[in-house]
Amino acid sequence: MGIENPKLIDSHIVVKTASKYKDVFFNTSLPLVDFPAPVVLTLNGQNTDRGFIRPSDVTGNLKNIMAVRFRTNTWNLVWALEAISNWSQIGCGVRIPFWITDMRYYNKDKIKNPEYYEFRKHILNEYWCLNGKGYEKVFSTLFKRPDVYWCGNPFKMNTYCKDCCLCEHAYAIAKIRMKDLNMGR
Numbered sequence: 001m002g003i004e005n006p007k008l009i010d011s012h013i014v015v016k017t018a019s020k021y022k023d024v025f026f027n028t029s030l031p032l033v034d035f036p037a038p039v040v041l042t043l044n045g046q047n048t049d050r051g052f053i054r055p056s057d058v059t060g061n062l063k064n065i066m067a068v069r070f071r072t073n074t075w076n077l078v079w080a081l082e083a084i085s086n087w088s089q090i091g092c093g094v095r096i097p098f099w100i101t102d103m104r105y106y107n108k109d110k111i112k113n114p115e116y117y118e119f120r121k122h123i124l125n126e127y128w129c130l131n132g133k134g135y136e137k138v139f140s141t142l143f144k145r146p147d148v149y150w151c152g153n154p155f156k157m158n159t160y161c162k163d164c165c166l167c168e169h170a171y172a173i174a175k176i177r178m179k180d181l182n183m184g185r
Contacts, residue, residue, distance in 0.1 A: 025066055025171050029053075034060030038174035040099075040167070042069045043083050048103060049076045052083045055090045062090055063181060066174030067097040067167075069151060074134055075112040077141045084148060094177065097170050100142055101151040104129050123160065130154070 015036065018024045025038040029045025031053045043052040048071050055062060068087050072080050084098055104127035111117050116134030119126060130138065135154055142148060152164050161167065 023171070023175075025167070025174070031057040032059050033062065033064045035064065038066035038171055038178060039064050040067050040069055040170075041065055042071065043087075044071055044076075044079065048073070049079070052079055052086075054086050062096070063094050063177060064174075065094075065096050066170045067099050069099040069101055071101050071103050072138060072142070073103045073111075073113075074116040074130070074137050077138065080142055084142065084145060088145060088147065095147055097166075098145075098148045099151045099166065100138070100148065102130050102135075102138065102154065 014026075018026070018037065025040060026035045027040045027042070029042035031041075033039045033041060041053065041058070044050075052070065058065075068083075070080050070083050080100070087096060087098055090096065104122055105111055105117070106127060108114065108117075108119075108128055111128055113134075116131060116137060117128045118131040119128050122129055143150075149166055151166060152161070
């Protein structure tokens with residue numbers, strides 16, 4: 001369930017709607033993780049190329065986070081490395097998985113390194129997506145720690161969430177942790 005309203009005016013409706021389901025997690029790009037179920041926190045949702053949410057920016061218990069997600073492209077890798085460093089040293093006694101999601105673009109003019117992108121179909125729509133050289137650049141730069149994962153499968157042209165299972169894995173671990181700490185359901 002997504003909580004994206006900057007003023008959180010309707011977040012109580014999302015939480016109430018989610019209460020109908022046995023298994024649920026919340027997905028937000030706001031630095032608020034106080035929810036009754038695990039949370040995926042997108043660190044740079046509004047600021048893909050200009051920064052990210054740091055652990056000190058977050059309101060709520062960091063142990064409620066099932067994973068953090070960073071939207072990456074070939075020109076924000078310095079921010080991604082800094083985010084990985086920040087989130088690997090949070091000191092809350094929990095290793096929080098760090099997920100990399102590659103950005104796709106409708107408009108080629110938004111791409112700063114066109115040599116790393118190709119126009120192709122991804123699942124249902126066509127976008128400017130990372131090409132082989134782009135993946136190589138991202139992988140060789142970011143994947144040096146065991147707790148950094150790729151969201152989806154970059155080696156398949158049509159990666160569906162249902163085929164990845166990364167969310168399910170992190171959710172199961174977070175749910176057990178929250179139950180042990182008497183947090184949430």
